[in-house]
Amino acid sequence: MAAAAQTVLISGCSSGIGLELAVRLARDPQKRYLVVATMRDLGKKKTLEEAAGDALGETLTISQMDVCSDESVTQCLGSIQGGEVDVLVNNAGVGLVGPLEGLSLQTMQDIFNTNVFGAVRLVKAVLPSMKRRRRGHIVVVSSVMGLQGVMFNEVYSASKFALEGFFESLAIQLLQFNIHISLVEPGPVVTEFEKKILEQVASTEFLGTDPETLHFFRDCYLPASRQLFTSVGQSPGQVAQAIVKVIGAARPPLRCQTNMRYRLMSALKALDASGSLYVHTAHCLLFRWPRLLSLGLRCLACSCLGSRVQPG
Numbered sequence: 001m002a003a004a005a006q007t008v009l010i011s012g013c014s015s016g017i018g019l020e021l022a023v024r025l026a027r028d029p030q031k032r033y034l035v036v037a038t039m040r041d042l043g044k045k046k047t048l049e050e051a052a053g054d055a056l057g058e059t060l061t062i063s064q065m066d067v068c069s070d071e072s073v074t075q076c077l078g079s080i081q082g083g084e085v086d087v088l089v090n091n092a093g094v095g096l097v098g099p100l101e102g103l104s105l106q107t108m109q110d111i112f113n114t115n116v117f118g119a120v121r122l123v124k125a126v127l128p129s130m131k132r133r134r135r136g137h138i139v140v141v142s143s144v145m146g147l148q149g150v151m152f153n154e155v156y157s158a159s160k161f162a163l164e165g166f167f168e169s170l171a172i173q174l175l176q177f178n179i180h181i182s183l184v185e186p187g188p189v190v191t192e193f194e195k196k197i198l199e200q201v202a203s204t205e206f207l208g209t210d211p212e213t214l215h216f217f218r219d220c221y222l223p224a225s226r227q228l229f230t231s232v233g234q235s236p237g238q239v240a241q242a243i244v245k246v247i248g249a250a251r252p253p254l255r256c257q258t259n260m261r262y263r264l265m266s267a268l269k270a271l272d273a274s275g276s277l278y279v280h281t282a283h284c285l286l287f288r289w290p291r292l293l294s295l296g297l298r299c300l301a302c303s304c305l306g307s308r309v310q311p312g
């Protein structure tokens with residue numbers, strides 16, 4: 001074990017990006033990290049245990065942590081040797097799609113409780129010790145939807161915008177304490193996340209939504225979203241690799257988009273400060289030129305782009 005191994009606390013490691021990241025860091029050839037991989041339901045730990053292999057109990061330990069519970073967070077931090085976290089990765093997150101009229105305020109607040117206040121709760125818990133030691137790195141798994149809105153993802157997107165604003169603001173103060181913040185912004189990633197969203201859609205009636213809006217949601221948005229995942233979706237391993245790079249960087253970036261293919265859409269927003277170019281293009285692609293959108297996604301998925309499309 002390297003003398004200065006850093007303790008990395010990761011939320012949401014039962015599947016997807018968190019699981020991949022935990023394993024990659026724990027298997028670091030230079031043994032630079034001691035990973036505390038957490039999940040809210042330890043009944044799901046088998047997949048991580050198997051993926052971790054002989055790193056389990058050596059450079060990786062698994063702990064229970066629900067980011068929505070003060071008690072659970074306190075208990076988890078209390079179980080870390082010395083109680084000191086060098087790198088915090090706020091990864092736990094939940095999605096929500098659908099017409100606004102058919103979603104309850106409680107459902108929306110639950111998304112913010114996990115995605116926003118869950119991350120804030122963890123930061124409040126580790127910050128005093130990081131400030132005292134004058135070092136630390138807080139990584140936040142945001143999303144390209146934290147940079148630009150996407151139809152029928154209003155609440156999820158708002159939660160990621162909230163993270164972007166919160167952590168960009170905090171980054172300025174924390175530099176004075178030698179604590180870095182990095183917002184990692186994946187595009188679509190093929191994980192349980194999409195499956196959970198499709199289950200949510202299947203089990204919601206979206207009562208109170210007019211038929212025209214429901215038609216747009218089911219017949220325009222959902223097929224386009226499905227195609228987006230199959231054409232430009234990254235693997236959780238690709239995103240985890242980008243995060244490993246961010247954690248190992250001597251000067252960690254504030255922002256890191258992981259999907260070059262998606263940058264074409266982000267560029268539209270950057271090109272026009274009024275915001276109209278992005279909104280009108282997205283509207284036209286979904287409502288007027290769906291065939292062009294489909295063709296564009298097929299082109300982006302084309303293997304001839306493959307060698308140029310790496311996690312950024």
Ligand SMILES: NC(=O)c1ccc[n+]([C@@H]2O[C@H](COP(=O)([O-])OP(=O)(O)OC[C@H]3O[C@@H](n4cnc5c(N)ncnc54)[C@H](OP(=O)(O)O)[C@@H]3O)[C@@H](O)[C@H]2O)c1
Pocket residue numbers: 011012013014015016017018039040041044065066067068090091092093094095114118141142143144185186187188189190191192193194196236
């Ligand atoms: N997949 C995408 O397309 C995509 C794109 C951009 C950004 N992201 C972000 O990437 C992050 C990871 O998502 P993923 O794609 O890897 O999806 P995932 O496989 O569904 O992983 C999400 C993780 O968050 C955990 N979680 C949810 N609520 C929690 C809570 N209250 N306390 C602790 N853990 C909780 C889940 O645990 P359970 O198993 O118990 O539910 C799971 O371990 C999320 O922040 C997501 O917003 C995903």
